[in-house]
Amino acid sequence: MKNTLAKVLLLLFVSLLHSAYSHGQGTIQSIVPNQGLQGQSVQIVIKGVNTSFTSGSVTVDLGFGIQILQVEVKNSLTLYVSAQILETASSGFRDLTIMSNGETLELFNAFEVIDKDVNSVFAILEINPVQVLYASDFDPDNLANAPVVFQVTVLNDQQTRNLKTYFYLILEGKGLILTAIKNHG
Secondary structure, three states: OHHHHHHHHHHHHHHHHHHHHHOOOOEEEEEEOOEEEOOOEEEEEEEEEOOOOOOOOEEEEOOOOEEEEEEEEEEOOEEEEEEEEOOOOOOEEEEEEEEEOOEEEEEEEEEEEEOOOOOOOEEEEEEOOOOOOOHHHOOOOOHHHOOOOEEEEEEOOOOOOOOEEEEEEEEOOOEEEEEEEEEOO
């Protein structure tokens, strides 16, 4: 009797857990890149969790001043978006709204429009979320086919400078993993 009750309770728990994960509210996990300059065309990758994106049923909105040119559904969790940031777009943060299969997904302050006449030098670090990377994913003879894990963009205010970018990847508990130095001249 105890064994049967335990089996029934376990089956009920597994069913509820499956229901919660398979029918849970979809959310936006990431948007890469999450910044762009006024007047710039951007290619954006949006990743979701518990989403069911299907071709023809998805609309993307990044607010006033950003035109969505194309939305490609890569799979049920991933969108590729081509967008144009207008020259007249005001700088600042934008909310991301996705309509998909009658469901509305929102991510507040998801994308920042940067003034093209910025009066300083700064770098933007974009990290592309990846579940798993294998050493076999990287071919040292053909780096163009390597997965993009991160991207660093340096913005300059058109002043002549000798710029150098230092990038350090430090894993908590493990220390320094990678050092990259780029001399921009």
